[in-house]
Amino acid sequence: xxxxxxxxxxxxxxxxxxxxxxxxxxxxxxxxxxxxxxxxxxxxxxxxxxxxxxxxxxxxxxxxxxxxxxxxxxxxxxxxxxxxxxxxxxxxxxxxxxxxxxxxxxxxxxxxxxxxxxxxxxxxxxxxxxxxxxxxxxxxxxxxxxxxxxxxxxxxxxxxxxxxxxxxxxxxxxxxxxxxxxxxxxxxxxxxxxxxxxxxxxxxxxxxxxxxxxxxxxxxxxxxxxxxxxxxxxxxxxxxxxxxxxxxxxxxxxxxxxxxxxxxxxxxxxxxxxxxxxxxxxxxxxxxxxxxxxxxxxxxxxxxxx
Amino acid sequence: xxxxxxxxxxxxxxxxxxxxxxxxxxxxxxxxxxxxxxxxxxxxxxxxxxxxxxxxxxxxxxxxxxxxxxxxxxxxxxxxxxxxxxxxxxxxxxxxxxxxxxxxxxxxxxxxxxxxxxxxxxxxxxxxxxxxxxxxxxxxxxxxxxxxxxxxxxxxxxxxxxxxxxxxxxxxxxxxxxxxxxxxxxxxxxxxxxxxxxxxxxxxxxxxxxxxxxxxxxxxxxxxxxxxxxxxxxxxxxxxxxxxxxxxxxxxxxxxxxxxxxxxxxxxxxxxxxxxxxxxxxxxxxxxxxxxxxxxxxxxxxxxxxxxxxxxxxxxxxxxxxxxxx
Amino acid sequence: xxxxxxxxxxxxxxxxxxxxxxxxxxxxxxxxxxxxxxxxxxxxxxxxxxxxxxxxxxxxxxxxxxxxxxxxxxxxxxxxxxxxxxxxxxxxxxxxxxxxxxxxxxxxxxxxxxxxxxxxxxxxxxxxxxxxxxxxxxxxxxxxxxxxxxxxxxxxxxxxxxxxxxxxxxxxxxxxxxxxxxxxxxxxxxxxxxxxxxxxxxxxxxxxxxxxxxxxxxxxxxxxxxxxxxxxxxxxxxxxxxxxxxxxxxxxxxxxxxxxxxxxxxxxxxxxxxxxxxxxxxxxxxxxxxxxxxxxxx
Numbered sequence: 001x002x003x004x005x006x007x008x009x010x011x012x013x014x015x016x017x018x019x020x021x022x023x024x025x026x027x028x029x030x031x032x033x034x035x036x037x038x039x040x041x042x043x044x045x046x047x048x049x050x051x052x053x054x055x056x057x058x059x060x061x062x063x064x065x066x067x068x069x070x071x072x073x074x075x076x077x078x079x080x081x082x083x084x085x086x087x088x089x090x091x092x093x094x095x096x097x098x099x100x101x102x103x104x105x106x107x108x109x110x111x112x113x114x115x116x117x118x119x120x121x122x123x124x125x126x127x128x129x130x131x132x133x134x135x136x137x138x139x140x141x142x143x144x145x146x147x148x149x150x151x152x153x154x155x156x157x158x159x160x161x162x163x164x165x166x167x168x169x170x171x172x173x174x175x176x177x178x179x180x181x182x183x184x185x186x187x188x189x190x191x192x193x194x195x196x197x198x199x200x201x202x203x204x205x206x207x208x209x210x211x212x213x214x215x216x217x218x219x220x221x222x223x224x225x226x227x228x229x230x231x232x233x234x235x236x237x238x239x240x241x242x243x244x245x246x247x248x249x250x251x252x253x254x255x256x257x258x259x260x261x262x263x264x265x266x267x268x269x270x271x272x273x274x275x276x277x278x279x280x281x282x283x284x285x286x287x288x289x290x291x292x293x294x295x296x297x298x299x300x301x302x303x304x305x306x
Numbered sequence: 307x308x309x310x311x312x313x314x315x316x317x318x319x320x321x322x323x324x325x326x327x328x329x330x331x332x333x334x335x336x337x338x339x340x341x342x343x344x345x346x347x348x349x350x351x352x353x354x355x356x357x358x359x360x361x362x363x364x365x366x367x368x369x370x371x372x373x374x375x376x377x378x379x380x381x382x383x384x385x386x387x388x389x390x391x392x393x394x395x396x397x398x399x400x401x402x403x404x405x406x407x408x409x410x411x412x413x414x415x416x417x418x419x420x421x422x423x424x425x426x427x428x429x430x431x432x433x434x435x436x437x438x439x440x441x442x443x444x445x446x447x448x449x450x451x452x453x454x455x456x457x458x459x460x461x462x463x464x465x466x467x468x469x470x471x472x473x474x475x476x477x478x479x480x481x482x483x484x485x486x487x488x489x490x491x492x493x494x495x496x497x498x499x500x501x502x503x504x505x506x507x508x509x510x511x512x513x514x515x516x517x518x519x520x521x522x523x524x525x526x527x528x529x530x531x532x533x534x535x536x537x538x539x540x541x542x543x544x545x546x547x548x549x550x551x552x553x554x555x556x557x558x559x560x561x562x563x564x565x566x567x568x569x570x571x572x573x574x575x576x577x578x579x580x581x582x583x584x585x586x587x588x589x590x591x592x593x594x595x596x597x598x599x600x601x602x603x604x605x606x607x608x609x610x611x612x613x614x615x616x617x618x619x620x621x622x623x624x625x626x627x628x629x630x631x632x
Numbered sequence: 633x634x635x636x637x638x639x640x641x642x643x644x645x646x647x648x649x650x651x652x653x654x655x656x657x658x659x660x661x662x663x664x665x666x667x668x669x670x671x672x673x674x675x676x677x678x679x680x681x682x683x684x685x686x687x688x689x690x691x692x693x694x695x696x697x698x699x700x701x702x703x704x705x706x707x708x709x710x711x712x713x714x715x716x717x718x719x720x721x722x723x724x725x726x727x728x729x730x731x732x733x734x735x736x737x738x739x740x741x742x743x744x745x746x747x748x749x750x751x752x753x754x755x756x757x758x759x760x761x762x763x764x765x766x767x768x769x770x771x772x773x774x775x776x777x778x779x780x781x782x783x784x785x786x787x788x789x790x791x792x793x794x795x796x797x798x799x800x801x802x803x804x805x806x807x808x809x810x811x812x813x814x815x816x817x818x819x820x821x822x823x824x825x826x827x828x829x830x831x832x833x834x835x836x837x838x839x840x841x842x843x844x845x846x847x848x849x850x851x852x853x854x855x856x857x858x859x860x861x862x863x864x865x866x867x868x869x870x871x872x873x874x875x876x877x878x879x880x881x882x883x884x885x886x887x888x889x890x891x892x893x894x895x896x897x898x899x900x901x902x903x904x905x906x907x908x909x910x911x912x913x914x915x916x917x918x919x920x921x922x923x924x925x926x927x928x929x930x
Contacts, residue, residue: 202710208666209705210725210776211697224715300715300760357795464883494651495822496884499866499877506876521796524825528868528877548873565800567825569869571848574829577800583765 001303004296012289019281020071023274024064067274076275081267086275089260094279096166097249097256101242103172104180109234112184116191116230120199121218131188138185147178147251164253175252183241190233194226201225228298232291239287243280309384310345311515312369312483317342317378319364323588336588338364340539341378343614346483346515346532353518353526353547355562356536359584362519365536366485369517370404371395382483400430403476407488409468413460419446420456423475430479445474449504466497470504477508487519502529523566527551532620535559538595539587544614545621555623557600594626602627636676636842637915638835640784645810645817647827647848649863650837651884656820659837660786664701665693681783699729702777706789708769712761718772719745719757722779729780740779748775748805767798771805778809788820803830824864828852836860839885839895841912846922856924859896894927904928 058066070076076086119128154174155163162171198204199222207221246258253259257276264272296302319339322332339361346352354362367373369380371387379386387398403426406412413422423442427433433441443453449470460468469489476484489505490498506529509516520526526533527547534544535556543556554560561578568574580599585591591598593608600607606626614622617629636659640646650656661667663678665685678685680701685693702725705711712721722741726732732740745753748771761769770790777785787806791799807830810817819830827834827848834851836844836859844857855861865878882899885891892910897903906913906927916929 202705202707203713205666206703206705206711206773206776207713207724209664209697209703211694211699211729212724213694221713221715225713301762304760304763357797494884496651496863496866496880499879502868503877503879522868523796524868524870527870527873551870551873562796563870565797566870567799567823568828569825569867569871570852571828572852573871577804579801579804580797 001296004302005293008289008292012285015285016282019285020068020278021064023278023281024067025060071275071278077271079264079272080269081264081272086271089272090257090275090279093255093257093260096254097242097245097258100172100175100179100248100254100256101238101245104176105183105234105238105241107176108180108184108187112187113191113227113230116188117195117218117223117226119188119192120195120226123196132192135185135188138181141181143178143182143247144251146181147174147248150174150178151251164251166255175248175254178251179241179245179248183237186237187230187234191226191230194229195222198222198226228295231298232295235287235291235294239284242283309348310381311348311383312517313345313379313381314365314369315343315379315381317365317368317380318376319361319368319373320376334588336586337539337590338587339368340587340590342534342536342539342541344534344541344544346517348482348515349509349513350531351509351516351518351529353520353530353533354536354541355520355523355526355533357521357562357584359538359587360536361539361587362536363487366404366487366517366519370402370485371399396430400426400479401481402483402485403479403481404485404487405469405472405476405489408492409465409472410492412472413468415460417459418456419458419460419463419471422460422471423456423478426475426479441478442474445478446471448477448508449474464497465493466501469493469501473504473508477512480512481514483515483517485517485519488521489518490525491520491522498525505529523563524569535562538584538590540595540611540624541614542596542624543622545618549618549621553618553621555617555621555628556596556625557602558596594624636837636840638842638845640816640818640833642783642816643810643814644833645819645831647819647821647831647834648837649821649824649827649834651822653884653887654837655840655887656837657788660703660788660818660820663786664697664703666697695729698725698776698782699780700782701784701786702780702782703786703788704770704773704777704790706792708766708773708793711773712769714761717758717760718764721761722757722772722775725776725779744775744779745772747778747809748772749801750775765798767794767802770794770798770802774802774805774809778813778815781813782815784816784818786818786820789822790819791826806830824852824867825870836863839890840887841895841925843896843925844923847920850920850922854920854922856918856922856929857896857926858900858902858928862899862901902928 074087076090078084079086079089082089115131119131122128151163151174154161161174165171204217204221207217212221242257244258245254245256246262248254249256249258250262257280260272261276261280263269264276317339318337318341321336321338323334323336325331325333342361342365344352354365356362364373368375375388378388380388382398382402385394387395390398413419417425420439420442423445424438427438427441442456446453446455451467451470451474455463455471460471463471486505490501493501502525505516508514516529518526518529530547532545533547533550534541535550535558536542537558543550543554543559550559551563554563557578558580561580564575564578578601581601582599585595585598593606593610594600594612597603597607604626610626612624612626614624615628617623636655638646638648648656648659658667658671662673663680663685665673665688667673673686676686680696685696688696712718719738719741722744723737726737726740726744730740741757742753745757750756750768750771756764761772764772773790785806791802794802803826806817809815817830819826821827831848834844834846834848835842836851836857838859844851844855844860846854851860852864855864862878862880866880868874868877880899885895885898891897894900894907894909894913897907900907904927909927913925913927915923915925917923918929
């Protein structure tokens with residue numbers, strides 16, 4: 001298992017470096033940043049001066065080197081728009097997104113796992129069909145529509161929940177539902193499929209022959225094996241959710257990473273774009289690594305070798 | 307004496323065990339086949355028996371050129387097939403065909419039966435459509451499958467029928483040798499007889515040789531002319547079929563035969579229980595590789611690996627304790 | 633499965649012989665009442681120590697499964713849960729049926745693993761199934777089955793995927809356990825060799841019915857039903873080279889659409905006037921405790 005871990009970590013670092021280089025050079029393709037920063041009346045000398053100041057006169061590789069060096073120290077430069085250090089902005093927004101994400105994800109898991117198991121065990125019944133319909137609708141309904149409808153119903157008509165922004169606990173409810181429905185649906189369906197497959201195995205039949213109770217068979221024997229692919233997929237889903245929270249954050253005016261990326265792209269605030277995209281990529285690579293490690297740890301065949 | 311159709315000399319296949327993050331360092335060798343010799347005369351059936359891990363399947367793969375031998379020669383009609391150029395290899399592959407254990411995965415589910423059987427013809431020769439169809443129909447008739455089957459798909463046929471279709475595919479090139487790897491293990495008991503009888507009849511009628519790989523000692527006795535018993539990569543006893551079954555000399559052969567199931571309750575005998583387990587082919591015991599489990603072990607057995615020695619007419623044993631009986 | 637009728641005595645072994653699809657596995661799953669949906673028991677009795685299992689409630693059956701009647705399944709590679717250690721899987725049954733806990737529980741687990749001759753059992757009981765060979769796993773399955781000292785053990789083709797010598801060791805183990813504890817056994821098999829070696833009584837099944845039932849020597853010396861005879865003649869013998877195997881024409885019938893009358897009629901090498909009847913032949917006693925269902929005798 002150590003060999004496996006070592007090679008995966010190595011791969012992740014290499015991937016991260018490659019990604020960071022791509023992100024770095026991409027932000028140079030959208031246009032010479034000098035033109036953004038100075039107005040049209042600027043002279044060649046002004047340009048040269050600014051270039052030197054920002055280090056834009058060096059080769060791409062050298063610029064990348066500086067970028068990397070700074071990044072490792074947590075220095076992503078200053079936002080062109082707010083003139084504040086990018087890292088502070090990133091940190092604050094990331095925290096907000098995590099808060100929303102954690103609540104959405106936590107509730108999703110809590111609901112989706114038992115529902116998935118129930119659906120599998122009671123396959124073909126009315127409730128199973130109902131749950132599956134709700135799940136598919138969750139994956140088919142556009143997130144923005146759902147969010148807007150929820151705001152309309154609960155915020156405007158019923159007036160019991162806030163319509164947007166970050167406030168107390170009540171402001172978390174609607175955005176979490178909007179963000180989490182899709183995730184819950186995915187987890188529920190995967191749990192159901194995984195459970196169905198596990199329930200068909202010979203070892204489940206043997207557990208029944210041993211005289212174990214249905215509860216023990218379903219949870220101790222069934223779920224323990226069925227959960228493995230679900231949990232590893234859930235890790236990936238969590239990170240995808242974070243990255244895709246853009247729409248939810250926009251609809252609910254939630255001050256998170258997703259909105260940050262959109263806005264900073266619109267305003268050509270490239271240090272912020274760079275840092276945010278790099279951060280999200282890092283999260284994704286890390287989540288993949290974590291999912292692999294989790295799978296290896298939970299699967300006795302890999303964990304104990306032999 | 308007629309020239310052997312297939313002759314195997316000193317055949318070895320070692321698989322390296324690698325270590326390291328990028329898997330380059332070789333730590334050891336799995337000696338799957340460790341020096342075997344046997345020959346198959348034209349028109350005869352030679353069986354290789356043994357338990358899992360003994361190397362019989364690897365041997366069949368080496369003969370089919372699905373694996374490259376680490377050492378040794380395989381002579382087909384006197385020519386060393388391990389050293390052939392691609393053109394001659396193609397010829398070899400049309401003369402040597404195979405049937406595998408699982409009838410459900412050996413036929414491509416997306417191809418019609420006719421195409422499956424025609425495939426070897428298309429690969430090997432340039433024949434016209436009419437000629438191909440004729441050959442396909444002939445092959446189906448040989449295995450007693452209705453020629454209308456050519457238009458149908460594998461899933462419409464039972465396991466036994468599929469094995470016969472696989473046989474038709476093997477026969478269509480008029481091979482001289484067919485390798486049969488557990489041809490009936492996956493079939494229902496009442497279907498096995500059908501398939502075995504067919505194999506038996508075709509063999510006699512067409513003068514083909516078979517290399518039969520099996521763990522079922524009763525089937526082997528029914529089908530074979532000669533038998534080789536494999537243990538941990540080597541042949542420990544090799545004899546004409548009846549001679550082996552009537553008087554096995556090697557302790558492993560004796561244990562194997564005593565452990566096999568009887569055909570009548572009055573024929574139940576006490577099994578010879580071999581101590582221990584089969585060791586790993588990556589860590590072979592010194593001397594005779596059977597010695598850790600042998601109840602008749604002597605000191606010489608720990609030092610030298612015995613070679614196959616003639617002990618009776620058409621009967622060879624690799625055991626230090628055996629003296630020639632005449 | 634249709635009108636099955638057999639019995640097993642304490643300390644005896646019954647062989648239930650037939651090919652795939654004849655209903656032998658379903659018969660034994662029915663005894664334990666674990667037939668998968670949509671199957672269910674339509675009629676008849678299953679008398680275990682005089683009590684009818686068909687009438688028992690599900691909680692009562694759970695108390696019987698694994699404790700009084702246990703089973704070994706065919707494929708050792710898939711019948712053990714890969715997520716739990718071997719020791720844990722043996723402990724489970726003991727824990728609920730014999731209510732042992734803590735040290736006494738694990739001492740019992742160790743004792744059972746030693747009984748089935750798992751080498752270095754003290755350390756290996758913490759190992760996972762994938763660390764064991766097929767033969768060892770089947771011994772673990774055996775350990776689970778005998779752990780609560782059942783009265784009846786059902787073994788469903790337990791040695792099909794095992795090597796020759798491994799099979800011999802496993803069968804010897806079962807026989808030794810049976811001698812020591814007076815365990816009754818039912819062997820589900822398609823192999824007459826297993827029956828010859830292990831069983832006292834044989835019941836042959838075809839198309840969901842038992843068509844012949846006799847003590848083992850009687851059935852080998854004197855097979856009455858044409859199917860039994862044909863099946864025996866179609867199998868190669870270890871002890872001598874037969875000249876030809878008997879070929880039973882056709883296929884075993886699907887249980888979904890059985891014709892009326894004797895199910896073996898289309899494949900039967902012999903046949904008489906009575907065989908064209910629409911009724912299934914009744915059970916006939918032909919002496920020596922030998923019963924057949926064939927129009928030749930009834």
